[in-house]
Amino acid sequence: METDLFESVTECGCAAKVPAQDLASLLRGVEVPADPAVLVGADTLDDAGVYQLSSEQCLVQTLDFFPPVARDPEDYGRIAAANSLSDVYAMGGRPLTALAIVCFPSKLVRQGILAAVTRGAVEKLREAGCVLLGGHSVVDPQPKFGLAVTGVIRPQEVLTNGAARPGDVLVLTKPLGTGVTIMAVRAGLASTEQERSVNRSMASLNAKAAELARRCGAVCATDVTGFGLLGHAMQLARASGVALEIGFDGVPLLDGAPGFAEQGLLSAAAYTNRDYVGDAVRFDDDVPLPARDLLFDPQTSGGLLICCPAERAAAFVGWAREEISTPFGVVGRVVEATGRALIVVRRRTRSPAEAGGDKP
Amino acid sequence: MKKTVDARGLACPQPVVLTLKALADAAEVTTIVDDQAAVENVTRLARSKGCSVAVAEKEDGIHLTLRREGAPAEPAVAEHVVVCSSSAAPAGPLVVFVPSDCFGRGPAELGERLMGAFFHSLLEVAPKPKTLIFMNSGVKLVVEGSRVLEDVRALAALGIEILVCGTCLGYFELTDKLGAGQISNMYDIATSLLEAGRIVEL
Numbered sequence: 001m002e003t004d005l006f007e008s009v010t011e012c013g014c015a016a017k018v019p020a021q022d023l024a025s026l027l028r029g030v031e032v033p034a035d036p037a038v039l040v041g042a043d044t045l046d047d048a049g050v051y052q053l054s055s056e057q058c059l060v061q062t063l064d065f066f067p068p069v070a071r072d073p074e075d076y077g078r079i080a081a082a083n084s085l086s087d088v089y090a091m092g093g094r095p096l097t098a099l100a101i102v103c104f105p106s107k108l109v110r111q112g113i114l115a116a117v118t119r120g121a122v123e124k125l126r127e128a129g130c131v132l133l134g135g136h137s138v139v140d141p142q143p144k145f146g147l148a149v150t151g152v153i154r155p156q157e158v159l160t161n162g163a164a165r166p167g168d169v170l171v172l173t174k175p176l177g178t179g180v181t182i183m184a185v186r187a188g189l190a191s192t193e194q195e196r197s198v199n200r201s202m203a204s205l206n207a208k209a210a211e212l213a214r215r216c217g218a219v220c221a222t223d224v225t226g227f228g229l230l231g232h233a234m235q236l237a238r239a240s241g242v243a244l245e246i247g248f249d250g251v252p253l254l255d256g257a258p259g260f261a262e263q264g265l266l267s268a269a270a271y272t273n274r275d276y277v278g279d280a281v282r283f284d285d286d287v288p289l290p291a292r293d294l295l296f297d298p299q300t301s302g303g304l305l306i307c308c309p310a311e312r313a314a315a316f317v318g319w320a321r322e323e324i325s326t327p328f329g330v331v332g333r334v335v336e337a338t339g340r341a342l343i344v345v346r347r348r349t350r351s352p353a354e355a356g357g358d359k360p
Numbered sequence: 361m362k363k364t365v366d367a368r369g370l371a372c373p374q375p376v377v378l379t380l381k382a383l384a385d386a387a388e389v390t391t392i393v394d395d396q397a398a399v400e401n402v403t404r405l406a407r408s409k410g411c412s413v414a415v416a417e418k419e420d421g422i423h424l425t426l427r428r429e430g431a432p433a434e435p436a437v438a439e440h441v442v443v444c445s446s447s448a449a450p451a452g453p454l455v456v457f458v459p460s461d462c463f464g465r466g467p468a469e470l471g472e473r474l475m476g477a478f479f480h481s482l483l484e485v486a487p488k489p490k491t492l493i494f495m496n497s498g499v500k501l502v503v504e505g506s507r508v509l510e511d512v513r514a515l516a517a518l519g520i521e522i523l524v525c526g527t528c529l530g531y532f533e534l535t536d537k538l539g540a541g542q543i544s545n546m547y548d549i550a551t552s553l554l555e556a557g558r559i560v561e562l
Contacts, residue, residue, distance in 0.1 A: 289404070
């Protein structure tokens with residue numbers, strides 16, 4: 001019998017995240033002791049923590065796990081692994097070791113489902129050159145799986161979400177719409193090809209994207225996951241003290257995603273993200289509702305949002321066309337913070353000439 | 361015919377899925393939900409299907425009454441009415457039907473150039489169609505290498521539904537070259553054409 005992991009869950013993937021607002025108030029109540037070796041900690045809401053070991057080396061550490069996002073256990077394992085590894089890539093790091101976090105119903109363990117999930121995860125770890133050291137499992141009626149990943153990085157090569165500079169060009173390296181597409185798959189409204197393409201996108205590693213970020217001299221990047229493109233973009237803008245302009249026409253999308261959004265196949269988390277971003281974003285009037293919704297759609301194992309230095313943007317696009325297997329796009333640019341909206345979303349990206357004539 | 365869907369306590373996408381099923385054979389559907397995400401999602405569904413929706417908060421939950429445009433309204437039920445389809449007659453969505461890769465009848469080269477100009481203009485003009493249907497040699501317009509592909513993608517990004525005939529792609533051996541839209545079948549295409557308020561054929 002075919003296993004359909006969706007039958008065992010209510011929330012999917014990164015849509016199952018605790019809302020950012022709740023996390024922020026939680027962290028306010030806890031005093032985390034300061035340590036000079038911590039280069040990136042919990043305060044900037046970055047993708048992974050960075051701890052300096054020596055003048056030459058830092059540890060990059062992250063942990064991520066979530067309920068099933070695919071019907072097939074091996075797909076789920078591949079996606080969970082790619083998603084966990086992504087946080088290390090988003091910091092510019094090289095993943096070395098991983099530990100599995102497993103919460104699973106005994107019945108699915110006996111049926112060999114957990115073994116299949118692990119097989120998928122190990123396949124991706126091997127592709128990343130990362131080893132599985134072990135893990136810990138707990139019996140739980142709702143399955144969850146993920147990895148804690150440790151990597152290394154040189155201190156001067158850390159990509160934070162707090163180093164964007166006005167003029168940088170924003171590139172997104174995977175298509176948006178995993179949230180609505182997973183919903184459509186669960187609703188039986190997605191085609192087989194649409195299901196395949198969302199799984200393929202979620203399971204692809206951000207290794208190459210991180211390598212290109214380094215090659216183009218970027219110092220700022222983040223991966224786009226549960227808080228949606230705008231949630232993560234807002235965190236990046238805040239941490240960097242800049243504002244962003246997004247042009248929807250440049251945003252890569254999964255096939256069918258606008259239609260799914262239009263039909264109301266949004267997860268509750270998409271609305272939570274919209275509330276989280278609140279007034280920080282201003283949409284031009286001609287940006288249609290499905291487009292707005294997709295920018296709040298929680299992503300599972302999304303792409304990297306890279307702030308590419310403007311003079312290398314053309315080169316980046318050329319490399320990405322050759323070397324990145326997922327659709328990517330130039331989605332906007334970094335501008336000076338003006339004290340007005342942190343992010344402006346336009347239907348179309350404006351040419352630099354038009355942008356130069358911007359009036360207050 | 362009227363139907364009621366009780367979607368209280370159900371996580372998304374269930375309220376949308378159940379409402380969609382009920383709409384298949386009822387002109388008026390009332391869906392009862394108990395959270396805001398479901399209210400927004402069912403409202404979006406109504407809008408995408410050209411239905412009006414009335415929202416009423418009652419003791420047992422939030423009642424969303426979806427009515428196909430054209431179906432007669434029950435008097436004095438709704439506290440707060442949102443009319444979702446365009447008020448312009450005729451009822452039903454605007455569909456653009458593209459059965460050929462050549463615009464009009466005449467030299468192929470000219471037809472191809474006109475086709476490019478048409479899709480480019482479509483990005484600029486209003487009202488936008490709800491659906492674009494590509495059939496027969498029209499499917500060649502939405503495969504890799506087509507000069508209008510970028511514009512069709514931009515239209516898709518605006519939320520316009522792009523249906524591409526799967527049989528036709530297979531006939532021209534272009535299935536793996538599809539660059540925009542979703543592969544569709546005659547059932548869905550026929551439904552779109554028959555439910556259309558207006559069809560523009562190129």
